[in-house]
Amino acid sequence: MRLMHIVDSLEFGGLERVVTDLAIEQKRRGDTVCVFSLLATEGLKPELEAAGVEVIVGHKRDGLDIGLILRLRRAMAWRNIDLVHAHNFVPNYHAAAAIRTMFGGPVQVCSLHDMGFRLEREKRLRQYFLWSLRHTRGVAMVGSQVHGRYVGDGLVPAERATTVLNGIPVERFRWTLERRRIARERLGVPEDALLIGAVGRQVALKNHRLLIALMPALLKRHPSLHLALVGSGPLEAELRAQAETAGVAARVIFTGQRKDVADLTPGFDIFAMPSLTEGLSIALLEACATRLAIVATAVGGNPEIVRDGQTGLLVPPDQGEPLQAALERLLADAALRERLGQAACDWVSEHASIGALYRTCSAFYQRARGR
DSSP: OEEEEEESOOSSSHHHHHHHHHHHHHHHTTOEEEEEESSOOOTTHHHHHHTTOEEEEOOOOSSSOHHHHHHHHHHHHHTTOSEEEEESHHHHHHHHHHHHTSTTOOEEEEEEOSOOTHHHHOHHHHHHHHHHHTTOSEEEEESHHHHHHHHHTTSSOGGGEEEEOOOBOGGGGOOOHHHHHHHHHHHTOOTTSOEEEEESOOSGGGOHHHHHHHHHHHHHHOTTOEEEEEBOOTTHHHHHHHHHHHTOGGGEEEEESOSOHHHHGGGOSEEEEOOSOOSSOHHHHHHHHTTOEEEEESOTTHHHHOOBTTTBEEEOTTOHHHHHHHHHHHHTOHHHHHHHHHHHHHHHHHHSBHHHHHHHHHHHHHHHTTO
């Protein structure tokens, strides 16, 4: 099959990571695949090209870009694309506009990766997106929470809706003692210290401030404890100041934006996700594959991945006492960390590998094409 994925950009992010891994897997299994990025960003582009996946850059301008629609149409026509897979709102309405001007154009499907709060704030985007859905054969929503949001609110017709799980190349994240040693070395954390880690942009919704706020109390019982915050964002300076004020700056590591996240997480003893909201988090799936003990808030798609007491621990959002109790429980019990981490790894290997996503998408494409 000749496939085109359309994304807003190829910056380092969860959606972009999933599309990159899926496109590479589809190429490996014999499909002809290209990725059309609306914006000119480098990010994951070299990785795709190194795997033999063509990347086309649209150089999008603000708003509905007619020139971009024409470039997109030419890219589809010249490559004789069979199926276009658009990811989220702006790619989908540009794809629909391009295909509508073609005779016998490709089948269009869409994946929705988040809860769509932008559609409530941006009325024109909502209008364009709803129009594009009339020309979209199938809509895959990432996780049951996202499915419930769009179908329940009447935005996506139930007969065209399906639910998928994100997938990751599990082998990339396999934990070994040597990978743990290297990660600790890169992070500057002693081998015998305890380490809680979090991965994500430093924005309010990720709620890293709560982890920092708990550090003084956690250090009283676990004097070797460190906290690593992997990522960057607009709140980094504020979080650094919070750590200084709390007297824990020497134990809180700010890594900044990193390309080697998969090489840092094996150094964690516990993966913490105190988010106020989430989709179906790629970082959480990667933590499962790394065999980490997980503490996550019971929001969004997190409960689809973390089964409380089985593959990790769930806590209510934005409440310090339950989060502290869960972290204390894991910090004090290495055997529990091992059991939960192994169960999480087993779960992601079976249900959310890149192979599982490939098979799900292949079936989704066949239904959309009426085969």
